[in-house]
Amino acid sequence: MNKIMVIAEHRLGELTAATFEVIAAAVELKQTKGFSVNVAVLASNPAEFSAKLNIAGVDEIIEVLIQENQFQTDTYEAVINSLLDEYAPSVVLTSNSIDAWSCMPIIAAKRQCGFATDVFALNYDGDDLIATRAAYGEKMHVDLEFPDKETVLITLRGNTYKPIEQEASVPVSSFSAPSVNARTTHKRFIEPETTSDVDIAQAELLLSIGRGIENEDNIEQFEELADTMGFTLGCSRPIADNGWLPKSRQVGQSGKIVVACNTYLAFGISGSVQHMAGMKHVPNIIAVNTDAEASIFIIAKYGVVADMFEIADELINHFE
Amino acid sequence: MKILVPVKQVGIIDEDYEIRDDGKNVDVDFLDYEINEWDNYSWELALNLQETYGEAVEIVPLTVGPDEAEDVLLNCLAKGGERGIRVWDDALVDSDSMAIAQVIAKVAEHENADYVLTGTLSSDHSFAATGMCVAGLLNWAHAAVVSKVDITPDAQQITVNRELEAGIEEEITVESPAVLSIQLGINEPRYASLRGIKQAKAKPVEVMSHKDFGLTDAEVGEMGSLSKVRKMYAPEHSQAELIEGTVAEQAKRIAEIVKELKGDT
Numbered sequence: 338m339n340k341i342m343v344i345a346e347h348r349l350g351e352l353t354a355a356t357f358e359v360i361a362a363a364v365e366l367k368q369t370k371g372f373s374v375n376v377a378v379l380a381s382n383p384a385e386f387s388a389k390l391n392i393a394g395v396d397e398i399i400e401v402l403i404q405e406n407q408f409q410t411d412t413y414e415a416v417i418n419s420l421l422d423e424y425a426p427s428v429v430l431t432s433n434s435i436d437a438w439s440c441m442p443i444i445a446a447k448r449q450c451g452f453a454t455d456v457f458a459l460n461y462d463g464d465d466l467i468a469t470r471a472a473y474g475e476k477m478h479v480d481l482e483f484p485d486k487e488t489v490l491i492t493l494r495g496n497t498y499k500p501i502e503q504e505a506s507v508p509v510s511s512f513s514a515p516s517v518n519a520r521t522t523h524k525r526f527i528e529p530e531t532t533s534d535v536d537i538a539q540a541e542l543l544l545s546i547g548r549g550i551e552n553e554d555n556i557e558q559f560e561e562l563a564d565t566m567g568f569t570l571g572c573s574r575p576i577a578d579n580g581w582l583p584k585s586r587q588v589g590q591s592g593k594i595v596v597a598c599n600t601y602l603a604f605g606i607s608g609s610v611q612h613m614a615g616m617k618h619v620p621n622i623i624a625v626n627t628d629a630e631a632s633i634f635i636i637a638k639y640g641v642v643a644d645m646f647e648i649a650d651e652l653i654n655h656f657e
Numbered sequence: 658m659k660i661l662v663p664v665k666q667v668g669i670i671d672e673d674y675e676i677r678d679d680g681k682n683v684d685v686d687f688l689d690y691e692i693n694e695w696d697n698y699s700w701e702l703a704l705n706l707q708e709t710y711g712e713a714v715e716i717v718p719l720t721v722g723p724d725e726a727e728d729v730l731l732n733c734l735a736k737g738g739e740r741g742i743r744v745w746d747d748a749l750v751d752s753d754s755m756a757i758a759q760v761i762a763k764v765a766e767h768e769n770a771d772y773v774l775t776g777t778l779s780s781d782h783s784f785a786a787t788g789m790c791v792a793g794l795l796n797w798a799h800a801a802v803v804s805k806v807d808i809t810p811d812a813q814q815i816t817v818n819r820e821l822e823a824g825i826e827e828e829i830t831v832e833s834p835a836v837l838s839i840q841l842g843i844n845e846p847r848y849a850s851l852r853g854i855k856q857a858k859a860k861p862v863e864v865m866s867h868k869d870f871g872l873t874d875a876e877v878g879e880m881g882s883l884s885k886v887r888k889m890y891a892p893e894h895s896q897a898e899l900i901e902g903t904v905a906e907q908a909k910r911i912a913e914i915v916k917e918l919k920g921d922t
Contacts, residue, residue, distance in 0.1 A: 348821070407827075410799065435821050438777075438838075439801040442786040445883055446755060446793030452883035454784050467887065472782050473670045477683065478892040481884040520798035520832040524816070529824030542919065566915065578842035584824060591840075594823050600918045602911075610783050621918055623911060624897065630672055639914060640897030641907050651908030655916075 341366055342426035345378040345390060346434055352386055355432030357500035359493050363430050364394030364501060366459055375399055375424060379416055381406040393503035400511045407523050413440040415517045421488060433492040441490050450490050451483030457494040474632040475613055496618045529584060537586060540569035541599045545588055547573040549605015549645050553581045562649050565656045573606045589615035604645040608633030658810040659715045660703045661770040663761045664696040664733055666726040667781040681886040692729040695776025697846035699839040702774055704737045706808060713810040717768060721760050727862060734857035735849035746866040748874040753882035758790030763870035765795060773836040777802050788838035798832040804840045
């Protein structure tokens with residue numbers, strides 16, 4: 338039987354939230370084609386994680402014992418390579434994570450597998466797998482196919498599939514990791530500095546500024562606006578990179594995940610791929626930008642093509 | 658120590674565009690071009706290393722692209738470096754990350770490079786895979802999404818930070834030679850000076866084909882790619898509702914929406 342293999346991912350002792358979305362995608366694909374879903378977990382104590390992978394629709398949990406618990410790219414590459422030899426899955430799914438960006442292209446390049454990253458829809462056209470992803474800053478969608486590829490590796494965009502709540506008792510097997518020449522060595526994790534004054538992850542109302550702010554001196558106006566409106570001030574990557582606001586204020590995929598955000602006011606943010614990926618789950622996005630073509634308008638509910646400073650000058654009067 | 662820095666000219670969709678007749682990409686006549694943002698940071702890193710260690714470090718920018726793409730090499734050479742390499746052939750059209758990586762890996766071998774520094778991703782197709790595909794083909798150590806680097810010439814290993822999700826970083830050591838994909842914010846890319854731009858025009862750019870490295874047409878282009886575009890199309894987005902009018906009217910409407918969402922109308 339054809340197989341869909343999921344590589345479960347974990348960090349700092351927890352399975353990533355995205356892993357459960359990837360399993361949901363695999364189970365959905367299984368229902369269209371009747372494939373089996375085999376979930377592999379690589380860890381120094383895999384049983385700790387496999388207990389949490391008893392999810393309806395999963396056919397097998399494969400425990401792979403490795404020495405170091407945290408991700409090491411050569412180890413993941415060697416193990417996944419062996420799993421591909423042994424299981425010959427048609428599709429291998431992971432989340433579109435930084436770890437996957439490190440190891441999956443290597444496997445794809447060495448084995449000449451079909452390969453696509455940041456995929457948000459998977460469908461079959463007959464026997465042809467079609468993976469849909471975006472291009473040109475979300476302005477275009479692309480349907481990719483993988484002719485003559487026995488195995489296709491896919492990394493899936495987050496917040497696309499809803500995790501399956503229903504539990505099941507899934508058979509567990511173990512798989513021996515091959516020997517590995519690890520060429521990178523973990524030293525330490527560096528957690529983001531936590532500032533006591535704000536936790537943007539928990540903010541329901543967020544007002545963010547981007548490159549449109551132009552100058553550090555202009556930030557004060559938006560601090561005042563956010564305060565007056567009862568919003569928490571955040572920023573896009575360039576503002577944090579410039580040191581104009583602390584890194585703890587950065588939103589988007591590489592910044593804080595703003596899980597609680599319900600309303601997002603984006604001033605002068607054009608919408609990089611990673612910013613959009615990190616924010617598109619927010620139900621109410623109001624974007625203000627001078628450029629009518631800015632990508633942010635694609636994920637926004639309301640778009641305002643205007644000068645952010647002029648809007649801010651007027652807007653504050655409505656909240657004082 | 659030799660550092661190869663692949664840089665890419667990326668296409669940006671203009672307001673109006675047309676899809677190519679075969680439906681697989683935007684018609685090139687409707688694209689504007691610029692250097693991929695990430696590649697400014699990887700080149701800046703190379704420049705910094707060259708300035709720190711002087712003649713012990715050679716830095717070479719490489720681009721895989723047609724005549725027009727030479728602009729991105731000139732942009733790099735205007736900031737530093739003595740020569741560039743451009744690889745192109747019509748067979749390279751429609752190459753994905755993997756097919757481009759085939760060329761970069763061959764150039765890295767040909768140049769006896771010690772490090773390949775790529776951008777983390779490119780803003781046009783955003784696969785975030787080219788650098789790591791190069792590492793796979795060369796079978797070199799590698800790290801993706803690097804936000805801090807400590808390299809000294811002739812070191813057996815280097816120390817880098819990987820930027821992970823949610824603001825977490827991981828410090829790792831990486832054996833040399835290595836491929837690193839560089840993240841935004843790792844440094845502050847400089848602007849080219851007018852004098853630099855003038856000087857760049859006199860710097861040699863070697864133009865080669867994939868065939869010069871023994872690659873066949875089947876290893877590049879669509880045939881050498883790990884995916885094939887079936888079609889490209891504009892998505893049916895739930896377009897943002899545009900708030901129009903004067904600035905005062907726009908601000909008033911934003912205030913109404915916000916107050917309604919906050920539930921304190």
